[in-house]
Amino acid sequence: MNSTRSKYLLDVNALIALGDPDHKNHQVTEKWFLSSGKQDWGVCPITDSGFVRITTNPSYPGTCTFSQATAVLVDFAAHPGYRYWPIADPWIELAAPFLGRIFGHQQVTDSYLLGLAVKNNGVLVTFDKGIRFLAGVEYSLNLLVLD
DSSP states (O other): OOSSOOOEEEOHHHHHHHHOTTSTTHHHHHHHIIIIITTSEEEOHHHHHHHHHHHTSTTSTTOOOHHHHHHHHHHHHTSTTEEEOOOOSOHHHHHGGGGGGOOSGGGHHHHHHHHHHHHTTOEEEESOTTHHHHHTTTTGGGEEEOO
């Protein structure tokens, strides 16, 4: 990734890790966020709804109520570096650069989010190492995989 300031779109897994202090990746996400991400970061309709969907699921270890989950999103939105990334483009347009590398149904959303980051000259932040294959060399600067 280049040294210029980036706009970061958080994948659902990174958003959950940031918002849940008990999440196994919370410390890694928070360290990245405080050092690099807090200046210009955000969510989109897919990631904020995914946050609510997963954190309110009874099988999630720290299950929230809908009220608690939405309160976390409201807190995020109040952060000075926060931005909301609307999606007006169809999946086929945003995923077009990656169509030749999609090999399964689990990459449909990944390709959409990565395409949104590319379109907005931003960086998708995730824990999903498989997205590296989608990005390839051409779009590697639009992806940050946290470890």
